[in-house]
Each structure stands twice: as structure tokens, then as C-alpha cells.
Amino acid sequence: MVKILRTIAFDADDTLWHNERFFHLTQQRFADLLADYVPRDHLDAHLLEAEKRNIGHYGFGVKGFTLSMIETAIEVTDGHVPASVISELLHAGREMLDHPMELLPHARDAVEAVAQSHHVLLITKGDLLHQERKLAQSGLGDLFDGVEIVSDKQPATYARIFARTPGGPEAAMMIGNSMKSDVIPPITVGAWGVHVPHDLAWDLEHADPPEAARFRELPDLSGLPDLVAALG
Structure with a gap:
């Protein structure tokens, strides 16, 4: 492994x-x-x-x-x-x-920190034009080695994307606010899943936390660089 x-x-x-x-x-x-x-x-x-x-x-x-x-x-x-x-x-x-795009606290610092030492991706679902517009407004686009705007986030989605990345799924980590879309499917294909909860959540994105060795939770993105460093 x-x-x-x-x-x-x-x-x-x-x-x-x-x-x-x-x-x-x-x-x-x-x-x-x-x-x-x-x-x-x-x-x-x-x-x-x-x-x-x-x-x-x-x-x-x-x-x-x-x-x-x-x-x-x-x-x-x-x-x-x-x-x-x-x-x-x-x-x-x-x-x-x-509506103007507004970054969440610690977002830029977290992406910049891990981008210095890792292959960094953005994986998001939704309307293609709207997501592209928000990414352009965010000012974060140049920090990503790749951007995937997908129709849904199923295990097969992550398997396909991570198969093309260094080390494959077992060397990958996905960070997101949705347990259902951002955490459980990546863990299912062998990656790490990190839940960073948001105070608002769509009802259709609710799911129970997985009982898995590769599951982690952070209160916000400020702790991500230390977590990544600890895991190697």
C-alpha cells in the first residue's frame, strides 16, 4: 500500500x-x-x-x-x-x-500551503459555466494542477480522477463539507476523506460519518497543512 x-x-x-x-x-x-x-x-x-x-x-x-x-x-x-x-x-x-464569490476563512492559505508540496486538484459538481466563473473570481485557479467539474460525485468519479494522479487513490486525499459527496465516496475507492463542516448544508447532502481508518474531520481549513504533514 x-x-x-x-x-x-x-x-x-x-x-x-x-x-x-x-x-x-x-x-x-x-x-x-x-x-x-x-x-x-x-x-x-x-x-x-x-x-x-x-x-x-x-x-x-x-x-x-x-x-x-x-x-x-x-x-x-x-x-x-x-x-x-x-x-x-x-x-x-x-x-x-x-452573486460575487466570497472565499471562506483559511481557504487561500490552506490551498497555497499544500500546493507547495503536493499535486493539488479542485473537484466540484454543478453547472459548468457557473463553476468556471466562481473559480475565476476566486483567484485560486493558478494554484491547482487540475480542475474537474463533474455532474455527480460517486465512487467511480473519484476512481477515474485519482487513477490519473501520482500514486493513485491510495496516495490521494479529498477535502470537503459534504459527508455524502466529498468524504464517503473517496474513502470507498481507497483515498483519504476529510470532512470540514459548514454551518449550512443542503438536506440531500446529509450522511452519517463513516467508520473508516482514512476518515478525518477538521473544524476549518486552518488545520489542513498540519494534517497533511502528519500523514506524509
């Missing part, structure tokens, strides 16, 4: 920069627009079900979220949702796409 850690991979949304809070703000706006039709908890449940149905059609990201809001609005109003509300939802989606 390869013991030397050679590749460090980062998730993007809510690991390196803020993302979920814009979804939460827009979902509150959605609830306000439909307050005369349906209670907030009922609306949230319908929206979550629409998102589950639509991931396979629209993928992850703002565009799929916007279409799911529109579908939900039509559903909970029995087709009577005003055109003005649909227009507001489309506008809210465009605002999310245009």
Missing part, C-alpha cells in the same frame, strides 16, 4: 467559498412569494421532493434549483401561480448566478 500522500483535492462550494447561504436566502424569498398559498414547511417539503426528482434531468446547481422552484410553485398553487411570481423566481435565479 502506498503510504505517502501525494495528491490533495478540494471541493469548492462551501469548502473554499460560500454557496449554500445564497440558496437559503432565495428559498426564504420563495416562501415569501408563496406565503398566501402554502405554509413554509409544506413548501420546503415540496421543493425538496422536486429537487430529488430533477437532479437526474437538470443536475446540481442554481439552474436546476430555479426550475424546481418554478415547478413547485405551479404544483402547490394547482397551476394558479401568477406570472409575476414566476418572473420573480427567474430573477432570483439570475441573481444567484451573478
Whole structure:
């Protein structure tokens, strides 16, 4: 077994920069627009079900979220949702796409530190154009040896990506805020998985921590350089 850690991979949304809070703000706006039709908890449940149905059609990201809001609005109003509300939802989606990117604390320092000694990747899922725009705004692009924008994060995704990296999966580490997408699948294929929790999380990304020797958790990215150094 390869013991030397050679590749460090980062998730993007809510690991390196803020993302979920814009979804939460827009979902509150959605609830306000439909307050005369349906209670907030009922609306949230319908929206979550629409998102589950639509991931396979629209993928992850703002565009799929916007279409799911529109579908939900039509559903909970029995087709009577005003055109003005649909227009507001489309506008809210465009605002999310245009919102300035904001790095999370310690993100730049952590990437810069490990980039001095390791092969560094960005592995993120979502809309291609939106993710490319956020990466460009982040100022971190030059620090990565490779960028992978994928449709989903399954074990096969990580197996394919890490097969092309120095040392393969056993010499790789994935860092992210989602236990379901960023931690468990990499561990499944033999890599390290490091969970850095964010205070907001999408319901569809929840999963229990794995009982695995290659699982680690950090309160924030400030501890990553020391962890990487300790593991080799």
C-alpha cells in the first residue's frame, strides 16, 4: 500500500467559498412569494421532493434549483401561480448566478500551503459555466494542477480522477463539507476523506460519518497543512 500522500483535492462550494447561504436566502424569498398559498414547511417539503426528482434531468446547481422552484410553485398553487411570481423566481435565479464569490476563512492559505508540496486538484459538481466563473473570481485557479467539474460525485468519479494522479487513490486525499459527496465516496475507492463542516448544508447532502481508518474531520481549513504533514 502506498503510504505517502501525494495528491490533495478540494471541493469548492462551501469548502473554499460560500454557496449554500445564497440558496437559503432565495428559498426564504420563495416562501415569501408563496406565503398566501402554502405554509413554509409544506413548501420546503415540496421543493425538496422536486429537487430529488430533477437532479437526474437538470443536475446540481442554481439552474436546476430555479426550475424546481418554478415547478413547485405551479404544483402547490394547482397551476394558479401568477406570472409575476414566476418572473420573480427567474430573477432570483439570475441573481444567484451573478452573486460575487466570497472565499471562506483559511481557504487561500490552506490551498497555497499544500500546493507547495503536493499535486493539488479542485473537484466540484454543478453547472459548468457557473463553476468556471466562481473559480475565476476566486483567484485560486493558478494554484491547482487540475480542475474537474463533474455532474455527480460517486465512487467511480473519484476512481477515474485519482487513477490519473501520482500514486493513485491510495496516495490521494479529498477535502470537503459534504459527508455524502466529498468524504464517503473517496474513502470507498481507497483515498483519504476529510470532512470540514459548514454551518449550512443542503438536506440531500446529509450522511452519517463513516467508520473508516482514512476518515478525518477538521473544524476549518486552518488545520489542513498540519494534517497533511502528519500523514506524509
